[in-house]
Amino acid sequence: ACGRDESSTSGNNASAEGETRVFKIAHVVQENHVWNVTAQKFGEELRKLSDGRFDIEIHPASTLGTEADMVQQLETGAIDFGFMTNAYMSTRQDSLNAWFMPYLFGSLEEAVKMRESEPAKQMLEELSSQGLVGLDFMFAGNRHVLMKDGFAESPKDLKGKKIRIIGSPAMQSYWEKVGAGPTAMPLNEVYTSLQTGVIDGIDIDLDALVTEKYYEVAKYLTLTNQMTFPTVIVMSKAVYDSLTPEDQEIIRTAMKNAVDWGVQEAIRREESNLQALKDAGIEVLEEIDPSKFQTVTNEVRNEFSKKSDIIKAFIEEAEGGK
Amino acid sequence: MAFAVLLLLGVPIAYVLGITTVVYIFATGNLTLLVTVPQRLYSGMENYGLLAIPLFMLAGELMNFGGITKRLVDFAKKFIGHFRGGLAYVNVAANMMLAAIIGSATAQIAMMSRTMVPEMEKSGYSKSFSTTTTAAAGLLGPIIPPSMLFIIYGVSSGASIADMFKAGVIPGILLGLGFMIIIAFIGFKESFPKEKRASAGEMFRSFLGVLPALAVPLIIIVGILSGAFTATESAAIASFVALLVGLFFYRELKLSQIPKILINTVSTTAVITILIAMANIFGWMLAFERIPQQIAQWMVSISDSTIVFLLLVNIFLLILGMFMDGIAALIILVPIFMPLLPLYNVDPIHFGIIICINLTIGILTPPVGSGLFIASSITRVPIGELVRSLWPFLIASVVVLLMLTYIPSLTLWLPYATK
Amino acid sequence: MNLFIDRRCFHLRVLSKISDVVYSIEKVLALILALTLMVSMVGGFFFRYVFKNPLLWSDELAIFCLIWITFIGGSMVLKEKASPAITILVDAVPDKYKKYIHAISNLILLIFVAYVLYLASDWIMKPNIFVQKSTALNWPKIYFYLSIPVSFAFATVHVINNTIQSFRQSEKDGGDFQSSR
Numbered sequence A: 001a002c003g004r005d006e007s008s009t010s011g012n013n014a015s016a017e018g019e020t021r022v023f024k025i026a027h028v029v030q031e032n033h034v035w036n037v038t039a040q041k042f043g044e045e046l047r048k049l050s051d052g053r054f055d056i057e058i059h060p061a062s063t064l065g066t067e068a069d070m071v072q073q074l075e076t077g078a079i080d081f082g083f084m085t086n087a088y089m090s091t092r093q094d095s096l097n098a099w100f101m102p103y104l105f106g107s108l109e110e111a112v113k114m115r116e117s118e119p120a121k122q123m124l125e126e127l128s129s130q131g132l133v134g135l136d137f138m139f140a141g142n143r144h145v146l147m148k149d150g151f152a153e154s155p156k157d158l159k160g161k162k163i164r165i166i167g168s169p170a171m172q173s174y175w176e177k178v179g180a181g182p183t184a185m186p187l188n189e190v191y192t193s194l195q196t197g198v199i200d201g202i203d204i205d206l207d208a209l210v211t212e213k214y215y216e217v218a219k220y221l222t223l224t225n226q227m228t229f230p231t232v233i234v235m236s237k238a239v240y241d242s243l244t245p246e247d248q249e250i251i252r253t254a255m256k257n258a259v260d261w262g263v264q265e266a267i268r269r270e271e272s273n274l275q276a277l278k279d280a281g282i283e284v285l286e287e288i289d290p291s292k293f294q295t296v297t298n299e300v301r302n303e304f305s306k307k308s309d310i311i312k313a314f315i316e317e318a319e320g321g322k
Numbered sequence B: 001m002a003f004a005v006l007l008l009l010g011v012p013i014a015y016v017l018g019i020t021t022v023v024y025i026f027a028t029g030n031l032t033l034l035v036t037v038p039q040r041l042y043s044g045m046e047n048y049g050l051l052a053i054p055l056f057m058l059a060g061e062l063m064n065f066g067g068i069t070k071r072l073v074d075f076a077k078k079f080i081g082h083f084r085g086g087l088a089y090v091n092v093a094a095n096m097m098l099a100a101i102i103g104s105a106t107a108q109i110a111m112m113s114r115t116m117v118p119e120m121e122k123s124g125y126s127k128s129f130s131t132t133t134t135a136a137a138g139l140l141g142p143i144i145p146p147s148m149l150f151i152i153y154g155v156s157s158g159a160s161i162a163d164m165f166k167a168g169v170i171p172g173i174l175l176g177l178g179f180m181i182i183i184a185f186i187g188f189k190e191s192f193p194k195e196k197r198a199s200a201g202e203m204f205r206s207f208l209g210v211l212p213a214l215a216v217p218l219i220i221i222v223g224i225l226s227g228a229f230t231a232t233e234s235a236a237i238a239s240f241v242a243l244l245v246g247l248f249f250y251r252e253l254k255l256s257q258i259p260k261i262l263i264n265t266v267s268t269t270a271v272i273t274i275l276i277a278m279a280n281i282f283g284w285m286l287a288f289e290r291i292p293q294q295i296a297q298w299m300v301s302i303s304d305s306t307i308v309f310l311l312l313v314n315i316f317l318l319i320l321g322m323f324m325d326g327i328a329a330l331i332i333l334v335p336i337f338m339p340l341l342p343l344y345n346v347d348p349i350h351f352g353i354i355i356c357i358n359l360t361i362g363i364l365t366p367p368v369g370s371g372l373f374i375a376s377s378i379t380r381v382p383i384g385e386l387v388r389s390l391w392p393f394l395i396a397s398v399v400v401l402l403m404l405t406y407i408p409s410l411t412l413w414l415p416y417a418t419k
Numbered sequence C: 001m002n003l004f005i006d007r008r009c010f011h012l013r014v015l016s017k018i019s020d021v022v023y024s025i026e027k028v029l030a031l032i033l034a035l036t037l038m039v040s041m042v043g044g045f046f047f048r049y050v051f052k053n054p055l056l057w058s059d060e061l062a063i064f065c066l067i068w069i070t071f072i073g074g075s076m077v078l079k080e081k082a083s084p085a086i087t088i089l090v091d092a093v094p095d096k097y098k099k100y101i102h103a104i105s106n107l108i109l110l111i112f113v114a115y116v117l118y119l120a121s122d123w124i125m126k127p128n129i130f131v132q133k134s135t136a137l138n139w140p141k142i143y144f145y146l147s148i149p150v151s152f153a154f155a156t157v158h159v160i161n162n163t164i165q166s167f168r169q170s171e172k173d174g175g176d177f178q179s180s181r
Ligand code: NA
Pocket: B098, B099, B100, B101, B102, B103, B104, B140, B141, B142, B143, B144, B145, B146, B147
């Protein structure tokens, strides 16, 4: 595995005149996921704006390691960009739990609007203490609930039910307070576990629901919109600081253009996924009354507002915008 | 280069992977990556699926100490021992039952070489044929579920481990039948001995005796096939039942033996998992340099036919299996092949079975075959002699492999039928 | 001259003694870890299926044990010299050269484990490590991460001992060879 030509040692340090600098982007989702498509779009924009001086190389599906590994490689500059799940990053920075405050957004559009808010920008700035430059937030669908028997309209429907969730402080807290038994289970066990009743339901976005075909084994989808599910797009601070101010600006602009396009794509996918699920014959409850979850909602929001002023401000602004 | 030199110097394979990674990072001058080495070494292990490995190892140890292995062999002997070449069939049948508890070929070969070979020799079979049959039948270990290889494939490819286990059942049975056919041929040619036919009473007593022992494989197979438990859960429950049966039914397991069993389990587990940890940093290095993608592009440029692709994969893996350890090869290859599967329209479960059977055969092919070394070191049959009498079994394995490769329903039918 | 050799032997004996002590510590840890893993998985199973009240932390505790088993066990296996290795070349060369190959491969291994120990100690001291907590047990992540520096420290002791033994063996055999001439 040793003999290789120098030209493929792309990216990291040298970028002589006329040479294309290739940035490494890493994330944990599959290639057809909307985050990956947004990363590709970023590549296009970057090539255009830099007149071909910059290019990207995407490492999807955790090929460069888990998110913990990715953050470390971003710190050292071994990877240039990361599309990190907000779920993981919220275990490292409290303020990011803001996106998981229950029932803050009635739809994906409402969540997307908060991307430009002042508290969201503060979250990105806080990341610099971890050696990261927070560039933007990008979205997948909102979180909904798929259950084996019946809809999830109120905490009563979820009491004592075993629900598969993604490990994040705020999500864990929400599901415990609802009275369900949240289980963090690896994705490849979910299908059979749902089928055989090891779990009663899952907290999921529509995109994953369609690709993983869970609707084959559980028929009741409630569009609860209890949370949204962003990715935090970060850049290695070490790499960012090594660039000229003009190039930093090129990167910021290219990313903004890509994400502006990406959020629209995510919204479009939320609709087409829903249609696909209906076509597959799944039972869908399209709207619930979030006030039935009000007690739980307040408890979680209070708990996390105490942890970070940014979360408090974020909740106020989101509530005000409604 | 460094890789080959280190291997030849006899550095343990796990560390060869680690050292190569570090040397390679130094060679590319990308020194910032070194900082991530310990982190990457750690996080590859933080995986729920891997928990099945120590638990199945423990089940195997408990079963051996608890007298379960012995009962299974005795049971098979009472029922099919009276055919010509009877003990050879018993060997295969007992191996099939054991395979439903044990997940690795080397563990199974080690265990059965100690029990079956002396037994066959006593009845007049040659030592080399006895060892050969035992080594070949040991290949069933990682094919019939549970299987360390399937677990590792599932973990690194994202395929469901439960589906992999289901998919292994029919190939395991086919392989077992293949070996029996070979035994029948050789048996008629060399007029093998028969065992005395057991009386109905003896058969019944043996059947009663084996019932608690059979509970262990039954729990695993039924649990997995019905989808009632995950692989990890069935491993946990199998080791628990093996403990109960050994302690309370057969009373051959002593509480004082438990510490030794647990420490053994840690050693045998660590041999595999440290290899996985090191292979993880090696694979990460390959991914960082986009080597999997380059190999994938090269493969696609050769042919776009699925038949040709699978043939090339088989040839490549059989050759690789001659030289390389199965688990290490698996962890390195899975990320390389996965992106190719959708292009050739190959189901990941089907592919998993192909790759795992291939690498299992490698355990018995010279020059590097851990199964050969273990069998030979236990029974003292020279490796050269072993290889000479093994070839009919290896051919049978390759024939089964080709059937599985080109008739996907043999592997895919069961996992889909139980969905 | 004699005194010198004796003292050197004394140092070597101390070293091999340390390696033995480390090995017994490892065995105790192995015992506790394997037992905890089994109990937490079987317990988790019963709580999930029989008592219908899943334990949220049993999987994480089991993973904690598996990680420690992997690295502590990895070190034990080095002491036991039971790691699978390819021995075609070693088997093929004449006996008197075998020792040199063993010595070289041990030395290479020593450099590697000591280097990983160095990287890991560096890694574990990073401020970011201290802020991380595990999700279910809510234990500091450093309890998990410590498995790497601790077991590579143990492994370094074993491999130093193995290396010196293999060198001594080659020296001793070299000596025998000369004296027999
Ligand atoms: Na098996």
